[in-house]
Amino acid sequence: MLYLAEVQKKGGVIRSTKVELKLLACQRGENNWSSVPDEVINAPDDCSNYNAGALVMVELTGSKQVQRHSEAGRQLVTILQNFSRMQDRSKSQEEEIEQWKESLTYQSQELNRRELELETRQEQIQEMEDDFAKLEQQRQEIEGLRESVEQQQQEYDRKSQELEGAWAHLQGEMNRLEERQGELSQMTALDDEKAQQMQELLDRLSGAIAPTETVREELNQSYGILNQQREGYDHQLQSLDQERGEAQQRQEALDGNVHHLQQRWQEYKAAQIALETAKTELAEQKQTLALKQDYINALSAQSKQQEELQKHFCHLAESSDQFTLGGVDISALDQMPLEELQQTVDNLTKDLEKMAKFVGIQEEELTAQQEEIETIKGQIGGASEYDRLRLESELADEQDRYRMLEETLVGQRRTVQERRDVLKQHQQVLSRRKGEHTENGQGQKVDLSPMLNRLDELKHEVSEQLKQTQAELQGLQDGVSQQQANVEQQASEQEVRWAELQELEQAMLVEKAAVGELWGRFNSVQEIAQQANGNLSTLQEKLDAIAVIMNQFQETSDYQLQAIAEMRQLITSLTQNQAPEFVS
Known part of the structure; x- marks a missing residue:
């Protein structure tokens, strides 16, 4: 096992110098060293050539016997160089890890922001769907109101027919009354039976006139609901315009990013061609070497x-x-x-x-x-x-x-x-x-x-x-070393560019999907809004038509009531022995 040791010399003038080795560190792996507790071993005789305090590399057996030894200066320099390279490599890896962490953090924040935007869009779409549902419900109510108006129109037509029949009957009575005018002129008043019959006919005519206040009130309420729907529709149109502007901005930004990404890919391809050329030149230099x-x-x-x-x-x-x-x-x-x-x-x-x-x-x-x-x-x-x-x-x-x-x-x-x-x-x-x-x-x-x-x-x-x-x-070796370093640096830069371009392209695909989804939602909402606008216009036309009918119905009713009032005055004058005055 390989150890790093310090040479220690003990002795004086009288006794001979004793050389010992103090173990400092032990090699556990290729680039792995660990400190050794204070341990001193005897050094062989050939270690006396070392100065006191010198650092040496010693290879020991299992029983701590020195097999080989040499000065540690050059090996320490090599170890320190390897350690320095490992530190540089570790620092580079840490920087790459930090860059990835920042990239992941940015992507996470971007995803959270997009999730919030999607939730907001979904809420807006849900609100619009609810408004459209309410609008559909109101449309159904207006349809019911229209059916009710049509029924009242039918009832009005039926009662108008009855009124026309009663009016024809009254006209016949009036004609007979004119025929008997001469006879009536000698009479002081109508008899009670005739007056009673004429009053009953007038009562029937008054009862046949349908009331229009309830229908007009419901019609006014329908106009109010329609105006509220118009206001909500206008507000939704403003929101839709904002969404269109946002979608256009994101689309323009996306187009610019796509163009920039294409330029980056072109630069990457040009750099790749230069790298291949540099590799070819390096191979030629190695062949010359x-x-x-x-x-x-x-x-x-x-x-x-x-x-x-x-x-x-x-x-x-x-x-x-x-x-x-x-x-x-x-x-x-x-x-x-x-x-x-x-x-x-x-x-x-x-x-x-x-x-x-x-x-x-x-x-x-x-x-x-x-x-x-x-x-x-x-x-x-x-x-x-x-x-x-x-x-x-x-x-x-x-x-x-x-x-x-x-x-x-x-x-x-x-x-x-x-x-x-x-x-x-x-x-x-x-x-x-x-x-x-x-x-x-x-x-x-x-x-x-x-x-x-x-x-x-x-x-x-x-x-x-x-x-x-x-x-x-030597010059060629230096040139080859420099070219090799340049090629390795260019290859490393190309790898970094490739990773960045892949990341940008992935982000671009995500942005394309998001913008496409935004345009899809906008088109769907716009289609629904256009359909709602058409429904509102249709309801407006139907309500206007109902209002025209109600005005006509109201005019006819007023005319009938005026005629009935005049007939009552005539009957009253006849029953009071007054000369009858006919209204032309």
């Missing part, structure tokens, strides 16, 4: 082959007397004093030993570096995601150090070989001059230095090309 990487690998392989060839020439010069890495002026050595030549050989030997020892140490360090690289590669295979990132970073650093050390050793190996070859030539001349050399002479040696110089030039050219290509690769 892969080609550059292949070229770098080829240059690296070529550089390694040149190094191997240099090593082979150096080994050839070292293992064979027929080859040399640099020429020595033999004639100058022959003329040099023997003591000076001996001193030169000794100096060259000491320098070669120092140089060879230094190169040997670096060779061992290079071997250890290679072993460390192989160890890290083996650890990467079974490591967790967090450890794998850390190990890959360490592997890159170790490989860079190995490459730099190897490049340094190439020149140093060649220098050692050149010095060894020069020493050998000095030793051969010294042995020959001392008479210790038993061979007849030394053959002509092949100088490999021009080839090595040419290899150095080629390697330098390859190295320059490699550096230039790596710089170009």
